[in-house]
Every structure is written in C-alpha cells, then in structure tokens.
Amino acid sequence: MTQPKSRRDQIYEVAGALFSERGYHATSMRDLASQLGMQGGSLYAHISGKEELLVELVNQAAAQFDAALMPLRAENLTPEQKLREAMRRHIEVVAHNLESATVFFHEWKHLSPDAYRKVTEWRDTIDALYRDLVREGIDRGVFRADLDVKMTAYLLLSAVNWTYTWYRPGGPLTAAQIADQFAVMLLDGLRA
Amino acid sequence: MTQPKSRRDQIYEVAGALFSERGYHATSMRDLASQLGMQGGSLYAHISGKEELLVELVNQAAAQFDAALMPLRAENLTPEQKLREAMRRHIEVVAHNLESATVFFHEWKHLSPDAYRKVTEWRDTIDALYRDLVREGIDRGVFRADLDVKMTAYLLLSAVNWTYTWYRPGGPLTAAQIADQFAVMLLDGLRA
DNA sequence: ACTATCCGTATGAGCGTTCGTTTGGTTCAC
DNA sequence: GTGAACCAAACGAACGCTCATACGGATAGT
Numbered sequence: 001m002t003q004p005k006s007r008r009d010q011i012y013e014v015a016g017a018l019f020s021e022r023g024y025h026a027t028s029m030r031d032l033a034s035q036l037g038m039q040g041g042s043l044y045a046h047i048s049g050k051e052e053l054l055v056e057l058v059n060q061a062a063a064q065f066d067a068a069l070m071p072l073r074a075e076n077l078t079p080e081q082k083l084r085e086a087m088r089r090h091i092e093v094v095a096h097n098l099e100s101a102t103v104f105f106h107e108w109k110h111l112s113p114d115a116y117r118k119v120t121e122w123r124d125t126i127d128a129l130y131r132d133l134v135r136e137g138i139d140r141g142v143f144r145a146d147l148d149v150k151m152t153a154y155l156l157l158s159a160v161n162w163t164y165t166w167y168r169p170g171g172p173l174t175a176a177q178i179a180d181q182f183a184v185m186l187l188d189g190l191r192a
Numbered sequence: 193m194t195q196p197k198s199r200r201d202q203i204y205e206v207a208g209a210l211f212s213e214r215g216y217h218a219t220s221m222r223d224l225a226s227q228l229g230m231q232g233g234s235l236y237a238h239i240s241g242k243e244e245l246l247v248e249l250v251n252q253a254a255a256q257f258d259a260a261l262m263p264l265r266a267e268n269l270t271p272e273q274k275l276r277e278a279m280r281r282h283i284e285v286v287a288h289n290l291e292s293a294t295v296f297f298h299e300w301k302h303l304s305p306d307a308y309r310k311v312t313e314w315r316d317t318i319d320a321l322y323r324d325l326v327r328e329g330i331d332r333g334v335f336r337a338d339l340d341v342k343m344t345a346y347l348l349l350s351a352v353n354w355t356y357t358w359y360r361p362g363g364p365l366t367a368a369q370i371a372d373q374f375a376v377m378l379l380d381g382l383r384a
Numbered sequence: 385a386c387t388a389t390c391c392g393t394a395t396g397a398g399c400g401t402t403c404g405t406t407t408g409g410t411t412c413a414c
Numbered sequence: 415g416t417g418a419a420c421c422a423a424a425c426g427a428a429c430g431c432t433c434a435t436a437c438g439g440a441t442a443g444t
Contacts, residue, residue: 023215038395042393152382155377163346192333233407
C-alpha cells in the first residue's frame with residue numbers, strides 16, 4: 001500500500017548517502033545524477049539546486065531530534081528516567097537516520113547564512129535541554145551536587161553525538177541497548 | 193631566539209586555520225594565498241600541491257596524539273591513573289592543536305587512499321589503547337567487572353574527541369581541568 | 385474513437401565560473 | 415650573477431546550472 005518512492009525522494013535518499021559518505025562539496029551534481037541513472041541537468045526538473053538538498057537533509061535530521069527530545073520536557077518522569085530516555089531517543093535518532101544525522105553533524109557549516117544560523121540556534125536549544133535535565137537532577141538530589149552543569153551536559157552530548165562516527169546498522173547492539181549501557185556507566189561510574 | 197617562521201610554515205598555519213574553519217574542499221588555493229598576501233600560483237614555490245597540506249596537517253595531529261598517548265602503555269601507573277592521564281593528554285592535544293585536530297577529525301576522509309588507510313589504522317591503535325586500558329582496570333579489579341570493554345572505550349573516546357567541537361581557547365577551564373572533570377564524572381558516576 | 389494538448393521527465397549541449405596547477409618572466413637580496 | 419620568492423597570465427578540467435528539445439502517457443474536445 002506504500003506509494004512508490006517519487007523521483008524527488010530518491011534524489012534526497014541518494015544525496016544523503018553521498019553527502020554523508022563523501023561530504024557535500026566533494027559530491028557533484030553529476031555524481032549524484034549518475035547514481036540515479038540520469039544526467040546532471042535532469043535533476044533540476046525535481047529540485048531547485050544543490051543547497052536545497054543540504055538544507056532539506058539537515059532540517060530532516062533536526063526535525064527528528066526535535067520530535068524525539070522536545071516532548072521530554074513535559075513528560076512526568078524522574079530526572080534519572082529523563083536522562084536515560086533522552087540518551088535513548090537521541091541515539092535512536094542517530095541510528096535510524098544515520099545518513100542525514102551524519103550530514104547534519106558534518107556538513108551544517110556549509111549552509112547559507114540563514115540556515116546556518118538556524119542550526120546554531122537549534123543546537124543551543126538541545127544544549128539547554130541537557131543542561132536543564134542535569135540541573136533538575138541536582139536540584140532534586142538525584143545527581144551529585146558538585147556537578148558542573150555545563151561540563152556534565154557536554155559529557156552526555158559527547159556520548160550520544162559521537163555515535164554517528166562508529167555506529168553501523170547490523171551491529172550486535174540496538175540503539176536502545178547502547179544508550180542503556182552508556183546511561184549505566186554514566187550514572188554509576190566505572191569504578192568497581 | 194626562535195627562528196622567524198618560514199613562508200612554508202606560514203602556509204601550513206593558514207591552511208590549518210582555513211581547513212578547520214571552512215573545510216578542505218571549501219577552501220581554494222586562491223583563498224589560502226590571498227590570506228598570505230600572495231597569488232595562488234605563488235604557493236607552488238613552497239609546496240607541491242593542495243593535498244600535501246592536508247596530509248601534513250593530519251600527520252601533524254596524529255603525531256601529537258601518538259607522542260602524548262603511546263608512552264602511556266609503558267608507564268608504571270595504576271589503571272585509574274592511566275585513564276586520567278590518557279584523557280588529560282588526549283584533551284590537551286586537542287586543545288593545544290585545535291586547528292590541526294579539527295582538520296584531523298573532520299577532513300581525513302578526503303585524503304588519498306594511502307593516507308586514508310594510514311589514518312584508519314592509526315585510529316584502530318588508539319581504540320586498542322583505550323580498550324586495553326579499560327581491560328587492565330577490570331582485570332585488576334579497579335573497574336567494574338560487568339563493563340563492556342568496547343562500549344566503555346567508545347564512551348571515553350566520545351568524551352575526549354568531541355571536545356574539538358566546543359572547546360575554545362580562553363575559556364574558563366584549562367584542558368587539564370576539563371579532563372579531570374570528565375574523569376571524576378566517569379569514574380564515580382553522576383548519581384548522588 | 386480519434387485527435388489535440390499538455391505535463392512530467394529526461395536528454396545533451398553548453399553557459400559562465402572556479403578549480404588546482406603550470407609557465408615564463410621579474411624583482412631583489414646576497 | 416645566482417637563486418629564492420613572487421607575479422601575471424593562462425591551462426584544461428570540473429563545477430552548478432540553464433535551455434531547447436523530445437518523448438510517453440494522461441486528459442479533454444469533438
């Protein structure tokens with residue numbers, strides 16, 4: 001019952017694969033077209049330009065992160081549950097959108113000024129989410145009172161963001177299992 | 193007594209700045225030359241080509257990491273001291289070579305096949321170092337026995353590698369202080 | 385049922401520009 | 415007068431993108 005993928009969607013799909021693998025500037029429109037069995041010029045019957053592809057892929061990833069993480073603020077969970085849930089959803093977004101997530105983390109600097117600014121602002125909201133999450137945990141006495149909120153948030157974000165560099169589908173662990181392992185190590189520490 | 197910087201060194205310095213800021217493919221030889229007050233073609237009196245710049249910057253970063261981390265294997269420290277020391281040195285290399293480290297982490301995929309392979313092999317040795325470090329801690333009973341060695345190493349590497357994305361010189365914390373904070377959080381956990 | 389029209393998709397030549405790099409000649413300190 | 419450093423110009427290739435054109439299938443008019 002699923003509609004056959006439109007040519008336009010195919011283009012975005014292949015663009016995601018190529019941009020994530022080779023990078024935005026190292027991928028030519030002719031490269032992209034030839035992977036789709038067409039000529040370079042034919043792409044412009046479907047899209048307005050190369051940058052649109054990048055913008056779309058980055059927005060797509062950002063939307064996934066937003067949809068997964070933002071509702072957390074309103075959910076009625078303990079700070080520890082929130083932290084676990086945030087990491088779990090964050091890593092799941094990376095794992096289930098590996099290509100666009102890679103483009104997002106790696107190529108956003110090449111966006112035009114407007115889109116560039118939007119991404120930096122978005123990043124700030126995610127930073128704020130993790131910091132609030134840590135702060136809430138400290139205030140409620142669940143996390144250690146001597147934590148530096150900013151550094152703690154950086155540590156958490158490191159763990160979840162860096163996954164795009166090494167996670168590959170088909171590995172032994174699901175995204176949720178990875179997140180759980182990270183959460184256990186981070187909450188209880190490595191010490192015996 | 194310090195020798196005045198050779199033109200060649202100036203080129204590498206500016207290349208590091210531009211490659212880390214804009215990316216390798218988004219930086220043209222003319223961009224680079226104009227920042228040095230010369231014409232594009234004049235660069236070739238000093239260097240053999242654009243790729244040489246990338247190779248050199250990447251090798252420079254790799255050498256710094258090697259010099260800082262590899263001796264750790266032979267040093268007579270407890271597993272916990274080794275972990276702290278590894279993180280500390282790792283982050284210090286990033287912080288003190290921010291531009292070449294950024295180029296290293298971000299642009300290594302654009303190297304020619306030979307240099308590309310060398311980098312992947314190098315990354316494996318660093319992975320192995322961190323895994324051995326974790327394993328040693330488990331074997332000696334200092335770290336929890338239920339740790340997944342690979343995941344633990346990923347977590348540690350996430351923390352130290354991701355620093356290049358947010359660390360900026362002149363911030364409130366030194367590299368060593370950042371490493372110490374990370375080590376404390378990772379060893380003892382976030383839980384109160 | 386036949387024809388005319390249109391639309392989505394693709395071609396392939398080619399636009400102007402920029403790329404990395406080469407070349408020949410000039411300047412100038414030693 | 416030799417050599418290092420640089421310029422100005424140009425090379426061929428590749429870039430993103432445009433355009434005139436063509437073809438096939440749906441739609442509509444008669």
